[in-house]
Amino acid sequence: NAGVTQTPKFRVLKTGQSMTLLCAQDMNHEYMYWYRQDPGMGLRLIHYSVGEGTTAKGEVPDGYNVSRLKKQNFLLGLESAAPSQTSVYFCASRKGDRAYDNQPQHFGDGTRLSIL
Amino acid sequence: AQTVTQSQPEMSVQEAETVTLSCTYDTSESDYYLFWYKQPPSRQMILVIRQEAYKQQNATENRFSVNFQKAAKSFSLKISDSQLGDAAMYFCAYSSGANSKLTFGKGITLSVRP
Numbered sequence: 001n002a003g004v005t006q007t008p009k010f011r012v013l014k015t016g017q018s019m020t021l022l023c024a025q026d027m028n029h030e031y032m033y034w035y036r037q038d039p040g041m042g043l044r045l046i047h048y049s050v051g052e053g054t055t056a057k058g059e060v061p062d063g064y065n066v067s068r069l070k071k072q073n074f075l076l077g078l079e080s081a082a083p084s085q086t087s088v089y090f091c092a093s094r095k096g097d098r099a100y101d102n103q104p105q106h107f108g109d110g111t112r113l114s115i116l
Numbered sequence: 117a118q119t120v121t122q123s124q125p126e127m128s129v130q131e132a133e134t135v136t137l138s139c140t141y142d143t144s145e146s147d148y149y150l151f152w153y154k155q156p157p158s159r160q161m162i163l164v165i166r167q168e169a170y171k172q173q174n175a176t177e178n179r180f181s182v183n184f185q186k187a188a189k190s191f192s193l194k195i196s197d198s199q200l201g202d203a204a205m206y207f208c209a210y211s212s213g214a215n216s217k218l219t220f221g222k223g224i225t226l227s228v229r230p
Contacts, residue, residue, distance in 0.1 A: 042207060042220035050215055094216055102149050102168050105218060107161035
């Protein structure tokens with residue numbers, strides 16, 4: 001049971017470098033989300049998608065871009081990494097039917113990203 | 117905008133005892149969902165319990181139960197017969213609307229004393 005898979009699990013970048021975090025889900029979920037977790041801040045929504053080809057901004061979108069070219073994948077990009085983007089990043093997914101509104105989001109295991 | 121407040125950053129409980137974790141939220145919605153997630157050191161986000169706002173009955177899952185006070189906008193988690201494996205960070209979260217975005221509290225670190 002793969003569920004939500006995030007790659008990579010750890011990464012160290014230098015300031016100004018770019019990278020893409022991949023989230024893949026095998027549950028045929030319509031909704032996908034990217035969160036970041038910082039000490040003392042809980043999880044905050046970066047971007048989300050309600051279906052293939054659609055994306056929308058969350059609470060803290062600056063410095064990130066996303067793409068949802070395939071239903072099962074949701075990519076998070078950092079074009080020019082900054083130390084303030086050092087964080088743990090979580091991807092989550094959920095079925096989109098309103099009948100499932102009471103269902104929880106399924107989370108990946110997170111990616112720890114350090115930017116020097 | 118909705119907000120979720122967990123005012124206690126840390127709590128400690130003796131093994132086999134009962135502990136209650138507090139959470140309050142602010143919303144103008146009438147239909148919404150509340151969740152408690154557990155995050156152990158492994159970093160996984162594990163659903164503990166959920167509550168639909170339209171249900172008056174408090175949710176229970178084995179040793180975990182909630183005290184949902186809709187008028188007071190309070191959603192506390194009670195852990196009975198605490199076990200060493202309950203030691204983790206606990207997040208309260210709120211969701212509503214078609215996009216079902218989650219708004220999280222800042223979390224509380226629970227330690228369990230043997």
